[in-house]
Amino acid sequence: MATIKGALLEELVRAYFARQGFFVLRSVPYRFDEEDVTDLDVWFYSRQAASARIRAIVDVKNKRSPKAMERILWVKGIQVALNCDRAIIATTDNNPKVAHFAQSQKIQVLSKGFLERLEKKLSKDNRLTLEEFESTVQQYVAHKQDGDWLRIIGEAKSAVACMGGFPAFNRAMFAFRFFGERAEVRLQHRDIALRCALQAAALACISLDAGLERVVFEDGERRYSSIIDGINYGDDGDNRVLASIQSALAVLTEGLPNGRTVAAQAQDYFDQKIAGIRADIIAEHFSREHNAQHLFSVAKELDEAAHEHILSNTGLSVEARTVLGVFADFVGVKRTVLPMASVKIAIPAKNTAVRAIVPTDDKTDGTLSLENLDADLPISLSAEDEKNDLHVQKPLL
CATH class of the missing domain: 3.40.1350.10 (Trna Endonuclease; Chain: A, domain 1)
Structure with a gap:
């Protein structure tokens, strides 16, 4: 030891x-x-x-x-x-x-x-360790001056463990938007920004899954409104934030000579700001249980993708790409910035060559040699069954 x-x-x-x-x-x-x-x-x-x-x-x-x-x-x-x-x-x-x-x-x-x-x-995972991930971020020497990339990731991680589901989701979405925007404008460090964006998206999935736990048996309308309120106000169902806002408006109404007018103006301004959040994009998709049920598995997939040694070889499932697209629309990040194109191949049982199935608009195909595919653990670890297929993404341009 x-x-x-x-x-x-x-x-x-x-x-x-x-x-x-x-x-x-x-x-x-x-x-x-x-x-x-x-x-x-x-x-x-x-x-x-x-x-x-x-x-x-x-x-x-x-x-x-x-x-x-x-x-x-x-x-x-x-x-x-x-x-x-x-x-x-x-x-x-x-x-x-x-x-x-x-x-x-x-x-x-x-x-x-x-x-x-x-x-x-226990066989070694083919992924970056935390230290290697942070070292990769630090390759961008101005990362600290440019918003402090590691701090933003750390705050998103902290929120997942220490906050309620929706407040943590909002924090993770802030990080996702930050790194999505950096991936678009920091072309020399796009690979690093994409890793961080994928990690933030994974944290957002876990946060949203946790936030939806309490409304799992509610009808679609109730789930929809819970997501809206959770994202807009950072509430976990207790309506404390909204109640505080209403109390403040009531004080304005009663405490000033023209309080009703001031409170009405404040309410209108507040409503405009809330409308700009576009929480309906998240609510429309994840209020459906058949979409929300994938959040946990997608979180693990995105976390693995963020820690791959070669990001361009990361393959994302349809569910993961859909979640990334919804998140991108929510925060206003271009979908084209994210690693969302993929090619599906079959996984053989042992070290053999496999042929990629490429999209119909691609004229070529090729073979990929996959090694050490039988990663079964020699001791009982209650490991998940290995998936029967793999997605291999086209290299990022």
């Missing part, structure tokens, strides 16, 4: 839960009221059913003195603060009392022995 240090152990834990079918984030800032509190080593989310979601945190520590007992209390407190369903610690501490204490607190433990077996038998 001494060969795995800090970030690499976090990446191993991330890969493990990702193989189990969760949407997983590393190094998530925990913020409260715009103040930084701490960092979450690993945070993951899953849609178990139409009305069931799971949120969990993992505290990962690989030190000479991991202080596992102390970390159990720490992660328990974070679990309560974030209202997570599960809390886990991954520790190199071999003390049997650690497991007993963790059980008493209903905390799960990934032990040193388990992590060692995981290291040996």
Whole structure:
């Protein structure tokens, strides 16, 4: 276990839960009221059913003195603060009392022995690690002066874990629009901007899926209005923001000599600003359950796409491209900026050549050699079944 240090152990834990079918984030800032509190080593989310979601945190520590007992209390407190369903610690501490204490607190433990077996038998994902992703962003030397790209991604990640569904969605959409616009005008750094845009879109999918959890059994009209209100006011169904606005207008009406006129003007201006948000674009598409049910799977797909070593070889499903298109229309980003064209090919069982099926307006085809396609895990990890097909995108121009 001494060969795995800090970030690499976090990446191993991330890969493990990702193989189990969760949407997983590393190094998530925990913020409260715009103040930084701490960092979450690993945070993951899953849609178990139409009305069931799971949120969990993992505290990962690989030190000479991991202080596992102390970390159990720490992660328990974070679990309560974030209202997570599960809390886990991954520790190199071999003390049997650690497991007993963790059980008493209903905390799960990934032990040193388990992590060692995981290291040996879990194949490495063909994706950028968090450190590699951030290093890629930092290749744009002016990224900090140009809005601070890493900060924007960090704030979107934090919102997913720390805020309600719709406030987090609005934060992710801000990031998506920012990077979509940068992809259009920063041509030398378009690849980097597209990666960030895909990551922001993945976070938006998770946020929107979480926001829709409470209205899953409502009729279409109620779901539509919930999405409208959630996006316009950042509410999670409690109408607190709208109530605060109405209270402020009531104060204007009663507290000023010409209060009714001033309040009416304020209401008109506010209505104009709300109309400009175009929340109906999101509501029209995702108020339908057969569209909303794809949010979780699309989030995982976009997250993988953002972390591919070669972005131009990323293939997106029809569902993922549809979601990107809806998001682009919502924030006013050109669809042509995004990686949305794809070519579908069949996946063989072993290392063989396969022939691409290209669109009808393309005169050529070719063969692609795919290696190491049988990525089954040697140990039981409850991994998702591998898909039977793959989409390969045309290289970006």
